[in-house]
Amino acid sequence: MPAVSVRHLAKSYGEVEAVRDVSFEVEQGEIFALLGPNGAGKTTTVEILEGFRDRSGGDVETLGVDPATRATQRWLRTRIGVVLQELAVEPYYSVRQVLSRNAGYYPTPRPVEEVIEMIGLKEKADDRVKRLSGGQQRRLDVGLGVIGNPLLLFLDEPTTGLDPSGRRDSWDLIRRLAAGGTTVLLTTHYMDEVEALADRVAVLSHGEIVASGTPTSIGGRDSGAVTIRFMLPKGATEPDVPVAVTSIDNGLVQIVTDDELRVLHTLTGWALDHDHVLIGLAVVRVTLEDIYLKLTREALDDDETSGR
Amino acid sequence: MSTDASTPTKGAFNGINDVKLVARQVRYEQLSFWLNPIGAFFTLGFSTIFLVMLSAIAGNTKIGAGYGSVKLVQYYLGSFVSYGVMAACFTVLAQTLVNRREMGLLKRLRLSPVPTWALLSAILLSTLVIAILQMVILLAVGRLGFGDYLPTHAVAFILTVVVGMLSFTGLGIGVSTLVPNADAAGPIISIVFFLLLAFSGLWFPIQPGTTLANVSAYFPVRHLITAVLASFNLPGGAQPWAWGDLEVMAIWGVVGLFIAARRWQWSPRRG
Numbered sequence: 001m002p003a004v005s006v007r008h009l010a011k012s013y014g015e016v017e018a019v020r021d022v023s024f025e026v027e028q029g030e031i032f033a034l035l036g037p038n039g040a041g042k043t044t045t046v047e048i049l050e051g052f053r054d055r056s057g058g059d060v061e062t063l064g065v066d067p068a069t070r071a072t073q074r075w076l077r078t079r080i081g082v083v084l085q086e087l088a089v090e091p092y093y094s095v096r097q098v099l100s101r102n103a104g105y106y107p108t109p110r111p112v113e114e115v116i117e118m119i120g121l122k123e124k125a126d127d128r129v130k131r132l133s134g135g136q137q138r139r140l141d142v143g144l145g146v147i148g149n150p151l152l153l154f155l156d157e158p159t160t161g162l163d164p165s166g167r168r169d170s171w172d173l174i175r176r177l178a179a180g181g182t183t184v185l186l187t188t189h190y191m192d193e194v195e196a197l198a199d200r201v202a203v204l205s206h207g208e209i210v211a212s213g214t215p216t217s218i219g220g221r222d223s224g225a226v227t228i229r230f231m232l233p234k235g236a237t238e239p240d241v242p243v244a245v246t247s248i249d250n251g252l253v254q255i256v257t258d259d260e261l262r263v264l265h266t267l268t269g270w271a272l273d274h275d276h277v278l279i280g281l282a283v284v285r286v287t288l289e290d291i292y293l294k295l296t297r298e299a300l301d302d303d304e305t306s307g308r
Numbered sequence: 309m310s311t312d313a314s315t316p317t318k319g320a321f322n323g324i325n326d327v328k329l330v331a332r333q334v335r336y337e338q339l340s341f342w343l344n345p346i347g348a349f350f351t352l353g354f355s356t357i358f359l360v361m362l363s364a365i366a367g368n369t370k371i372g373a374g375y376g377s378v379k380l381v382q383y384y385l386g387s388f389v390s391y392g393v394m395a396a397c398f399t400v401l402a403q404t405l406v407n408r409r410e411m412g413l414l415k416r417l418r419l420s421p422v423p424t425w426a427l428l429s430a431i432l433l434s435t436l437v438i439a440i441l442q443m444v445i446l447l448a449v450g451r452l453g454f455g456d457y458l459p460t461h462a463v464a465f466i467l468t469v470v471v472g473m474l475s476f477t478g479l480g481i482g483v484s485t486l487v488p489n490a491d492a493a494g495p496i497i498s499i500v501f502f503l504l505l506a507f508s509g510l511w512f513p514i515q516p517g518t519t520l521a522n523v524s525a526y527f528p529v530r531h532l533i534t535a536v537l538a539s540f541n542l543p544g545g546a547q548p549w550a551w552g553d554l555e556v557m558a559i560w561g562v563v564g565l566f567i568a569a570r571r572w573q574w575s576p577r578r579g
Contacts, residue, residue: 050419052574077421086412086576092343093336101336104324105420128343144416 001064003028003152003183004049009058011044011207018044020207022058028151031174031184033194033215036204037296042187043085045204046154049185051076063152078106081150081182085157087137088144091130095121095140098129099147106148119143119173135166142173146182153177155186159193171196191288205296218291227284228255228263233276242270252280330426330433337434341400351400352442356449359388362511363454371513380513382457385450386537387510392446393472394529396439399501401480404431406493409484410576418574432477439473457540461548465539471554472532475561479528482564485571504529528560 004026011019019041026032034042047053048060051067063079065072090098096112103109116125119139124132129140138158145153155174159167174197178184188194194201195215202212211218232238232251243263246256257263260283271278324332342348366380408414417427450456459465483500487493507520508529514521524530531553538550 052415052419074421074423077419080419082416082419084412084415086410086415088412088416090340090411090413092340097336097339101332102420104329104332105422107324107421148421 001028002026002061003063004032004185005059005061006045006049007059009045009048009060010056011041011048011053012056018207019048019055022204022207022209024202024209024212026152026183026185028183029178029181030199031178031186031197033198033201034185034187034204035189035191035194035201035292036187037189040204040296041207042204043156046156046185046187050080050082050154078108078148079151081145081148081153083142083145083153083155083158085160087134087141089129089137089140091128093129094126095129095132096125098140099143102144102147108149109147110149112147115143115147118146118176120169133166135162135169138162138166138170139173142170142177146177150182152183152185155184157187157189159188159190167193191292195288203292203295210295210298211291215288218288225256225258225286226260228257228260228267228282229253229284230267230278230281233271233274233278236274236276242266326423326426329422330430333422333426333430334433334437337430338437341434341438347400351395351438352445355388355392355395355442356445358391359384359446359449360453363450379456381450381454382540383513383537385446385454385456386540387533388446388450389443389469389536390472390529390532391505391510392442393439393469393532394476394501394505396442397435397473397476398480398483399497400438401431401435401477402484402487402497403493405481405484406487406497407490409573410490412576415574415576435477435480436473443469459536459539460541461539464548464550465536468532468535468539468550468554471557471561472535475528475532475557475564478561478564478568480564481572482567485568485573488577509533525556528557531556 002025004024006025007023009019009022010017022041022045024032034045036042044053048055049062049067051062051073054068060067062076065076067073067076093101095116099112099115103112116122119142121132121136121140121143124136129137132140142155142158145155158174159170162170171193174184174186184197186193186197198215200213201215201218202209203218204210227246230253232241232248232253238245238248238253241253243255243257243266245253247254255263255267264283267278270276362384363381366384369380371378371380371383405414418424447458451458483497484493487496504527508514508524508527510529510533514524514530521530531550535550535553535557538553539548541548
């Protein structure tokens with residue numbers, strides 16, 4: 001049984017369709033990312049899965065139950081953990097106090113000391129929350145999300161607003177949780193976060209999934225062409241270049257090819273034979289960011305042409 | 309469904325019992341209040357300091373006119389009991405709710421296995437504990453420091469204070485839903501608080517029949533003050549059972565709850 005199963009999910013607020021026909025599954029033990037710009041419907045989708053918000057249509061199962069069913073909601077809440085966009089930690093308690101308090105809400109919590117260790121706040125356990133750095137507060141926040149020993153953890157933009165080292169620490173923590181068997185569903189608008197963490201990703205734009213797959217294969221990324229760039233050497237002109245040039249701009253030559261090895265071989269052989277220096281030679285693979293921008297832009301164009 | 313041993317029967321909740329949960333939550337609410345010394349001081353300390361200052365200045369002055377030959381210090385004890393009720397149940401509660409909503413704390417608790425009613429009861433019970441403590445301090449300071457007499461009709465006093473607490477709790481919850489964000493909470497709530505108190509007779513006795521008395525009669529604070537004073541037998545010979553005042557307070561409390569029921573939101577408004 002998948003941890004999360006979503007089929008044809010729809011949610012409207014009055015006239016506005018925040019989520020349209022969204023379907024995906026999250027397998028147990030995996031890290032699944034919903035990637036998309038602000039307002040794409042990520043948080044709405046997650047809130048429906050948590051049972052925080054009602055849906056307008058479609059079928060949803062979280063850990064095998066419908067999150068909108070009142071009778072099983074409380075049980076569901078003992079088995080899920082939630083980390084919100086906001087740093088939802090009270091400032092005046094100590095780290096240990098706030099973790100102990102929340103542990104008491106759950107039937108089978110993780111030991112408080114174990115969580116303190118896991119989030120790397122052993123030295124700070126008796127410090128007030130407000131004295132912690134942003135990254136430390138975020139780790140405590142994640143600690144609160146897992147104190148109930150959840151089977152499934154929802155992370156809504158877990159690293160927004162953190163500095164690079166804070167992000168890295170949070171990523172490590174999330175990876176360790178997943179390695180321990182916790183299923184993670186995270187939303188983010190950072191491509192590098194998806195690459196660093198996710199087993200699978202779905203790109204959400206304007207309430208619809210525009211692509212899904214693994215971070216390395218999404219959007220045809222694994223089979224895509226590469227761009228080879230270099231500055232045209234002194235004394236050479238465009239016709240001298242021994243391969244087909246895609247574009248040349250202010251001396252910057254760009255060659256788009258899916259046969260990079262052969263093209264590079266020809267190019268470097270030609271340069272050596274003629275004593276040319278290929279300044280700025282680079283092979284650029286299409287990044288997840290390119291794919292993401294292309295996908296979300298396409299969706300936007302479609303929207304505009306359909307007059308919405 | 310996974311069959312691992314830590315997974316109880318699907319759908320069944322078997323955590324600690326709810327009464328224990330509320331008691332535990334009240335303890336943590338209290339801890340949270342006292343761990344913020346500035347907050348605690350502004351709630352409990354302020355009213356006491358005001359009462360001491362004003363009573364010291366008033367000395368043996370009599371109020372006169374509609375109130376007969378009663379000492380001003382006695383009046384202040386009554387009006388500051390009202391202040392205390394309003395500070396704890398209205399100001400602190402509204403402020404706390406807005407802050408927690410905007411920080412995402414309400415949403416997080418909503419998504420925990422704690423039932424909503426248990427969560428809200430704990431907040432309210434904790435607020436009442438603070439309000440009662442505040443009142444005990446004020447009565448003690450008035451009695452021991454300035455020789456004020458205590459309410460002559462204890463039952464009427466307790467009833468008034470309980471109705472006042474419930475009414476201002478309703479209003480506090482209602483107002484919290486009208487405040488758009490955490491930055492606006494302090495100014496909006498304090499202004500409402502001090503304005504209402506000022507023209508309802510906190511700082512000086514309002515003579516019955518004046519314009520101020522008539523205008524302030526539309527608002528709940530005036531009624532809390534007069535009802536509390538009535539249980540002190542102020543003005544002389546007054547009926548201790550101020551039913552009319554209690555009624556107005558109750559109506560305001562219901563209005564507050566009505567607004568809350570319509571506008572309550574667990575997630576941050578980020579307005």
